[in-house]
Amino acid sequence: MKANIDMSALAVFIFFFVLVTAMGFFASRWRRAESLDHLDEWGLGGRKFGTWITWFLVGGDFYTAYTVIAVPALVYAIGAYGFFALPYTIIVYPLVFAVMPLLWKAAKERGYVTAGDVVRGTYGSRALELAVASTGVIATMPYIALQLIGMEVAIKALGLTGEMPIILAFLVLALYTYSSGLRAPALIAFVKDIMIYIVVLAAIIVVPSKLGGYSAVFSAADAAFEAKGKGGILLDPTQLVPYVTLALGSALAAFMYPHTLTGIFASSGANTIRKNAVLLPAYTLLLGLLALLGYMGHAAGLQLQSNNDVVPTLFKTLFPGWFAGFAFSAIAIGALVPAAVMSIGAANLFTRNFWKVWVNPDVTPAGEAQVAKITSMLVKVGALVAILLLPTQFALDLQLLGGLWILQTLPALVFGLYTSWFRAPALLAGWAAGFIGGSALVWSDGLKPLHALAFDGVTVSVYTGLLALALNVTVAVAVNLIVPAKETADDDLHVAEAESRS
Amino acid sequence: MIRLLLLAPYIGLLWVPFYNFEEPKLFGFPFFYWYQLAWVPLTSLITYFVYRSVRHES
Numbered sequence: 132m133k134a135n136i137d138m139s140a141l142a143v144f145i146f147f148f149v150l151v152t153a154m155g156f157f158a159s160r161w162r163r164a165e166s167l168d169h170l171d172e173w174g175l176g177g178r179k180f181g182t183w184i185t186w187f188l189v190g191g192d193f194y195t196a197y198t199v200i201a202v203p204a205l206v207y208a209i210g211a212y213g214f215f216a217l218p219y220t221i222i223v224y225p226l227v228f229a230v231m232p233l234l235w236k237a238a239k240e241r242g243y244v245t246a247g248d249v250v251r252g253t254y255g256s257r258a259l260e261l262a263v264a265s266t267g268v269i270a271t272m273p274y275i276a277l278q279l280i281g282m283e284v285a286i287k288a289l290g291l292t293g294e295m296p297i298i299l300a301f302l303v304l305a306l307y308t309y310s311s312g313l314r315a316p317a318l319i320a321f322v323k324d325i326m327i328y329i330v331v332l333a334a335i336i337v338v339p340s341k342l343g344g345y346s347a348v349f350s351a352a353d354a355a356f357e358a359k360g361k362g363g364i365l366l367d368p369t370q371l372v373p374y375v376t377l378a379l380g381s382a383l384a385a386f387m388y389p390h391t392l393t394g395i396f397a398s399s400g401a402n403t404i405r406k407n408a409v410l411l412p413a414y415t416l417l418l419g420l421l422a423l424l425g426y427m428g429h430a431a432g433l434q435l436q437s438n439n440d441v442v443p444t445l446f447k448t449l450f451p452g453w454f455a456g457f458a459f460s461a462i463a464i465g466a467l468v469p470a471a472v473m474s475i476g477a478a479n480l481f482t483r484n485f486w487k488v489w490v491n492p493d494v495t496p497a498g499e500a501q502v503a504k505i506t507s508m509l510v511k512v513g514a515l516v517a518i519l520l521l522p523t524q525f526a527l528d529l530q531l532l533g534g535l536w537i538l539q540t541l542p543a544l545v546f547g548l549y550t551s552w553f554r555a556p557a558l559l560a561g562w563a564a565g566f567i568g569g570s571a572l573v574w575s576d577g578l579k580p581l582h583a584l585a586f587d588g589v590t591v592s593v594y595t596g597l598l599a600l601a602l603n604v605t606v607a608v609a610v611n612l613i614v615p616a617k618e619t620a621d622d623d624l625h626v627a628e629a630e631s632r633s
Numbered sequence: 634m635i636r637l638l639l640l641a642p643y644i645g646l647l648w649v650p651f652y653n654f655e656e657p658k659l660f661g662f663p664f665f666y667w668y669q670l671a672w673v674p675l676t677s678l679i680t681y682f683v684y685r686s687v688r689h690e691s
Contacts, residue, residue: 228639
């Protein structure tokens with residue numbers, strides 16, 4: 132196998148990996164707090180991240196390494212349909228602008244660290260808190276595994292085989308996250324994003340010039356889909372509704388995830404978030420251009436074993452070894468940032484909404500930070516074991532369900548910002564209906580994200596996550612109307628108790 | 634009221650029959666692609682406009 136390794140590519144890769152590792156450990160001293168033995172410091176970086184750090188951090192954990200691999204792969208495989216990520220990552224920002232500053236304000240005023248904290252503070256229901264928190268943890272686990280898949284693809288493209296490189300990379304990630312908390316991915320995000328920007332700019336300028344321009348790229352893709360008899364550079368009439376509902380459902384789910392929410396809570400103010408809603412679409416432009424690499428794969432006539440290889444193979448074919456090495460390090464480092472933030476988000480949830488509530492209510496702030504550090508480690512080990520022992524398809528299927536699951540926490544998390552009409556039992560019933568009903572629907576459809584609905588003989592496929600959300604809200608409204616308010620009076624006591632404590 | 638402008642990208646992007654065409658092309662990009670890419674800076678501008686008008690509130 133050694134003959135396959137390009138030494139200059141490997142040298143570039145090792146250089147950048149060592150660089151970010153050093154930065155990861157140094158991060159504990161960056162914008163130093165009195166002590167990192169507090170969850171606000173370890174898990175939220177002290178809630179002091181201004182506009183630019185938030186931009187790099189949220190951009191870095193929202194547009195993940197797996198995106199860089201998977202979106203072009205999907206576009207390579209089926210064409211226009213794979214572009215739903217573009218409208219999705221545009222319409223998400225007006226939503227962030229409108230909703231997230233309110234959530235940030237509530238969190239800052241009352242010391243919330245997680246979505247579970249918000250729900251308990253608003254409704255005083257431990258059951259609802261547990262539902263929201265555990266949904267966050269189980270939706271995040273496969274997402275971390277996906278980052279590992281992205282890293283694996285990049286490492287394999289370097290010619291390194293076997294499991295050792297990925298284990299080593301993850302060990303390093305786990306150790307500096309443990310010691311530096313959210314400061315590590317925030318600092319590394321600077322390097323990661325600048326590298327990705329360089330890679331994408333090079334690709335969108337150099338690749339079409341080698342392949343005869345964008346017209347040639349699009350017509351080559353069109354011809355390839357024509358020959359295959361599947362996909363196309365425009366949407367098929369049956370793909371319109373799936374395209375739109377996937378974009379809308381994904382946008383509604385995106386900032387319910389613990390890692391994106393962590394980025395929001397860590398920012399220094401409501402206006403920081405609003406400014407980011409204006410500035411973050413710069414990454415979307417990048418994503419749209421990256422997606423086109425899928426078509427460039429057709430124009431370059433690549434022969435691939437797996438669709439996921441389209442980006443690495445394109446770089447290996449069209450660029451000198453050292454630049455391909457740079458691109459692969461950008462992708463691998465691109466996996467570290469989101470994986471770290473995801474494990475921190477999941478660890479915060481476990482610590483605040485499970486450990487502190489059900490195991491040790493008297494835990495000190497230092498104890499909380501310690502539990503979170505260890506949990507973040509275990510979460511990552513779990514993802515690593517899943518990748519090494521289980522088939523890749525398993526992580527992908529779980530990730531699909533994860534999107535549906537996290538979407539079911541939206542009513543509990545967001546409705547309370549606008550109205551106090553909903554009560555905990557209703558939201559809990561809605562969550563359960565959406566979670567169980569949605570999962571059952573995905574299962575019965577053979578783990579596909581779309582469900583076919585028939586109206587008057589016309590069949591329309593809709594993103595199952597949105598259907599589950601509709602069921603969720605319907606059940607919540609119905610239960611809230613039917614169950615008399617006095618049965619939930621003791622919940623109000625909890626609210627009062629929670630407020631007096633904070 | 635000015636916040637309602639934030640709905641514009643939803644209308645522009647979620648009604649696919651607006652843009653599921655190949656012509657007119659721009660720099661070799663079919664309309665489907667450049668139309669959606671154009672919404673990226675447009676959405677930024679709209680959001681910035683709303684930001685400027687609401688920032689005094691907080």
